[in-house]
Amino acid sequence: MLSVEEALQKILAEVNVLEAETVPIMEALGQVLAEDIISDINVPPLDNSAMDGFAVQSKDTRGASEKSPITLKVTDTVLAGGTPKKEIVTGTAIRIMTGAPIPSGADSIVQFEDTDDQKNKDASSNQRAGQVSIFAETRPGRNVRRTGESIAKDKTTLKRGTVIRPAEIGLMASIGKSRVKVIRRPVVAILSTGDELIEVEKPLPDGKIHDSNAYSIAGLVKRYGCIPKMLGIARDSEKELVKKLKQAQDADMLLTTGGVSMGDYDLVKDIIARDGEMVFWKVRVKPGKPLAFGKIKGRDKNGRAKNIPHLGLPGNATSCMVSFELFVRPTLLKMMGKQNLAKPSIDVIIENTIINDAGRRIYDRAIIEKRNGHYYARLTGPQGSGILSSMSLANGLVVIPEETEKVNKGDTVQALMLDWNEEVNI
Amino acid sequence: MLSVEEALQKILAEVNVLEAETVPIMEALGQVLAEDIISDINVPPLDNSAMDGFAVQSKDTRGASEKSPITLKVTDTVLAGGTPKKEIVTGTAIRIMTGAPIPSGADSIVQFEDTDDQKNKDASSNQRAGQVSIFAETRPGRNVRRTGESIAKDKTTLKRGTVIRPAEIGLMASIGKSRVKVIRRPVVAILSTGDELIEVEKPLPDGKIHDSNAYSIAGLVKRYGCIPKMLGIARDSEKELVKKLKQAQDADMLLTTGGVSMGDYDLVKDIIARDGEMVFWKVRVKPGKPLAFGKIKGRDKNGRAKNIPHLGLPGNATSCMVSFELFVRPTLLKMMGKQNLAKPSIDVIIENTIINDAGRRIYDRAIIEKRNGHYYARLTGPQGSGILSSMSLANGLVVIPEETEKVNKGDTVQALMLDWNEEVNI
Numbered sequence: 117m118l119s120v121e122e123a124l125q126k127i128l129a130e131v132n133v134l135e136a137e138t139v140p141i142m143e144a145l146g147q148v149l150a151e152d153i154i155s156d157i158n159v160p161p162l163d164n165s166a167m168d169g170f171a172v173q174s175k176d177t178r179g180a181s182e183k184s185p186i187t188l189k190v191t192d193t194v195l196a197g198g199t200p201k202k203e204i205v206t207g208t209a210i211r212i213m214t215g216a217p218i219p220s221g222a223d224s225i226v227q228f229e230d231t232d233d234q235k236n237k238d239a240s241s242n243q244r245a246g247q248v249s250i251f252a253e254t255r256p257g258r259n260v261r262r263t264g265e266s267i268a269k270d271k272t273t274l275k276r277g278t279v280i281r282p283a284e285i286g287l288m289a290s291i292g293k294s295r296v297k298v299i300r301r302p303v304v305a306i307l308s309t310g311d312e313l314i315e316v317e318k319p320l321p322d323g324k325i326h327d328s329n330a331y332s333i334a335g336l337v338k339r340y341g342c343i344p345k346m347l348g349i350a351r352d353s354e355k356e357l358v359k360k361l362k363q364a365q366d367a368d369m370l371l372t373t374g375g376v377s378m379g380d381y382d383l384v385k386d387i388i389a390r391d392g393e394m395v396f397w398k399v400r401v402k403p404g405k406p407l408a409f410g411k412i413k414g415r416d417k418n419g420r421a422k423n424i425p426h427l428g429l430p431g432n433a434t435s436c437m438v439s440f441e442l443f444v445r446p447t448l449l450k451m452m453g454k455q456n457l458a459k460p461s462i463d464v465i466i467e468n469t470i471i472n473d474a475g476r477r478i479y480d481r482a483i484i485e486k487r488n489g490h491y492y493a494r495l496t497g498p499q500g501s502g503i504l505s506s507m508s509l510a511n512g513l514v515v516i517p518e519e520t521e522k523v524n525k526g527d528t529v530q531a532l533m534l535d536w537n538e539e540v541n542i
Numbered sequence: 543m544l545s546v547e548e549a550l551q552k553i554l555a556e557v558n559v560l561e562a563e564t565v566p567i568m569e570a571l572g573q574v575l576a577e578d579i580i581s582d583i584n585v586p587p588l589d590n591s592a593m594d595g596f597a598v599q600s601k602d603t604r605g606a607s608e609k610s611p612i613t614l615k616v617t618d619t620v621l622a623g624g625t626p627k628k629e630i631v632t633g634t635a636i637r638i639m640t641g642a643p644i645p646s647g648a649d650s651i652v653q654f655e656d657t658d659d660q661k662n663k664d665a666s667s668n669q670r671a672g673q674v675s676i677f678a679e680t681r682p683g684r685n686v687r688r689t690g691e692s693i694a695k696d697k698t699t700l701k702r703g704t705v706i707r708p709a710e711i712g713l714m715a716s717i718g719k720s721r722v723k724v725i726r727r728p729v730v731a732i733l734s735t736g737d738e739l740i741e742v743e744k745p746l747p748d749g750k751i752h753d754s755n756a757y758s759i760a761g762l763v764k765r766y767g768c769i770p771k772m773l774g775i776a777r778d779s780e781k782e783l784v785k786k787l788k789q790a791q792d793a794d795m796l797l798t799t800g801g802v803s804m805g806d807y808d809l810v811k812d813i814i815a816r817d818g819e820m821v822f823w824k825v826r827v828k829p830g831k832p833l834a835f836g837k838i839k840g841r842d843k844n845g846r847a848k849n850i851p852h853l854g855l856p857g858n859a860t861s862c863m864v865s866f867e868l869f870v871r872p873t874l875l876k877m878m879g880k881q882n883l884a885k886p887s888i889d890v891i892i893e894n895t896i897i898n899d900a901g902r903r904i905y906d907r908a909i910i911e912k913r914n915g916h917y918y919a920r921l922t923g924p925q926g927s928g929i930l931s932s933m934s935l936a937n938g939l940v941v942i943p944e945e946t947e948k949v950n951k952g953d954t955v956q957a958l959m960l961d962w963n964e965e966v967n968i
Contacts, residue, residue, distance in 0.1 A: 141742075141757060142757065142760060142761070142764075145761055145764055145765065157746065159751065160751060160928065161746070161748070161749060161750070161751065162749060166858075166926065166927070166928060167803075168803050168804040168805040168808075195737065195778075195805075196736055196737060196738040196805075197736065197737035197738030197739075197749065197750060198737075198749075199749060213803075213805040214803050214805055214857065214858075215736070215738050215751070215857070216738075217749055227804075228804045229804075234804070261926060261928050265924065265926065265928075265929060266859070266926075266928055266929045266930055266931055267930075267931060273931070274934070281761070281765075281934075281961060282757075282758045282759075282760075282761030282762045282765055282863065283758055283761075283863060283930060283933040283934040283936075284934055285757045285758055285760075285761040286754040286755065286757050286758025286759075286761065286859060286863070286930055286933075286934075287754070287930050287931060287934050288757075289742045289752055289753065289754040289756070289757035289758070290751070290752050290754035290859065290930060291752065292742055292743075292745075292746060292752050293742070294742045294743045310622055310623070310641070311621065311622060311623035311624075312622040312623030312641050312642075313623075316567075316715045316718055316719070316720045317718075317720045319718075320583065320587070320718060322587070323587060323588060323623065323624075323625060323643060324587070324623060325585065325586060325587065325641070325716070326715055326716050326717065326718050327715065328712040328713070328715040328716035329712065330715070331567060331568065331708075331711045331712050331714075331715035332708045332709055332711055332712025332715070333708075333712075334568060334708075334711075335568070335571055335707070335708030335709075335711040335712065336708045338568075338571055339571065339707075339708055344568075352621075377593075377594050377639075377640050378594040378653075378654045378655075378660070379594040379621075379622075379639040379640055382594075431640065431641070432592075432640075433692070433712060433716065437708065437709060437712070498691065500592065500687060500691065500692075501592065502586065502592060502687050502691075502692055503691060503692045504585075504692055504693075504709060504712055504713050504716060505692055505693060505699070505713065507709040507712075508700070508707075508709040508710055508712075508713050510709075535707060
């Protein structure tokens, strides 16, 4: 049976980075740049003030202090967005606002807090045009933002392959780029299979269960920035399954849940083997052993034939979600052009004893908490692969290697963090 | 001057959790439950098989092994979604598929892999109705999923206050809940101020700069699950500012950028003080000192007067983003009903020497990497508060306390993780 790494490698080998699309920068959050961003302007466009204060020649401030202020003649005021009309010569200062261009002759800015400006302002605005007392020395370059110090003209500002976050959106805006070329988001078709399944909004006949997998899986698809396409439920008949699979033809990936075990009506893997290509079935992992991976035939938007990667996820609610995190997530990230496919992981001290009698790699659901500088993990109760509440309580998966037969309370193991972000108290 | 904690406390004291709305479960990702979810069904609805295999009485399998199999008579087959028609008595077995109800009299399931079923299947399907050889012992309860083991009827499945992730969406689907009551997402009005600003899509006259803050801030608003409402740019005139502020009247929060420094045309704080209420101005932090917090008058959708919290963010690109992470983010999370408002933080070994001559708490932009089991942080180059590229390169903010005058290379400091998720290689 394939190991987790072998199985993932086989899947990744079959998928490529998707093509690019051009979108408004605000819609590109989480997408990957498909072009180098080269600025045709300097940001800032000219030397300007980082503070509200006075433009001066720094040598004129030598020795200035609160006790022995130095007085300069104020010759002008310059605002952000304005243009200086006068030059600084020895003994003079120009009032300047944050962002305003540095007047010729000035080499630094003394901030208002180091002058008597506010006092003058309170007393009489007529004094403003007159003079200013400087209470502190300055030095060349102080409070001056240099032309191009944030973004240099004709240089590459952001490299192709960069993931777009809020700072990158801001950077693009600052150089006047309102639309950007990025790798498009994968469309993921989701199909649940099984005679026992009933749609969420329908009443539940005796012995049947609601289809929950399509929802948890669609939630994960959205969470990782992709677009779910819900195909509903296919009963356990070849005809219905084949018909539903046709609806996945224009998707970038097909996810089915159920139908991949050893049962007589586990048709999914049989139909893939017949109509498409089955790459592997079964992985040495718990939960999630009966994972199937293959390719079905589809068409791109230009009508050209293409292969659509198909992951047949196990029908058990927890197996299904764990398989998604281990295999679907990195595959989608690769298709999106992302480089870092690994789930964040940390070392944790386990607070349960775990027996591994299956010889598979176990991913048990756990609550991971930091106490006294260490991370501790305790299991979320019974780990049956149908018990979705174990997944709901968890913020991480503890990993028990296939060759480890027993992990004792107090041992250190690796854990994958499911939700290492602001939503989870860690 | 207020400390970061004092300022944040004053802001949080002025905002409340927003009211609830009812939405389809798939749209609720990241929102907070505004009701307890109590299931009116058991999941699973009856005892059922966790495996494809044979339902048996476990005592009948005692001593079974590959070398000395035990043979049972197969009396029936039961499928997922079906109903058992026969009982198990000593010496008999019923073929059973994953999810199918456990037949009366059976206490465990022997999986196909521990029987000769697949061999029979390959050889002749006629053998199926006859008998099965069992190769391994089983024990009572083995491979049986108990009624309600995942979700118990009439018990609280999910508590009010729970953040909805994919597993919670799946859980709700499994109990037939297609719509859910959650705290609604805050609408955040965003207004940039300054005569020097030009819209992103317009050509840039000499000496002017594109408005980037509105974009980085809107990106952050989206990133944390809220809804940005872009109001554009207000020039430095009282009339225009007052007019634009009116458009924020139905928002849940107003964010302005710029206009809060000491300059003559920093009108934002003056107008708030006049028309609304100014709670504080200036925080002992770097970057981000000239943060203003107040309230403006607005109306809810029923026309009732309300106060809208207004954060006046500094105009410098980096100050603006850091202020958002420190003050706006926790405020929005509180409004969304979230409990954990703290940004994830870790201890890092600093690879630069940092001087703190401002007596404020410094949040310097850094690249944080794990090497040999330790986290290291190195600054992203010049830390000028206008240099947005420093934020784009960073995945964390290193924190230098206000009373620390110098941090030496090799010292351990705290870092806030900006993007501790799959997008950043950590």
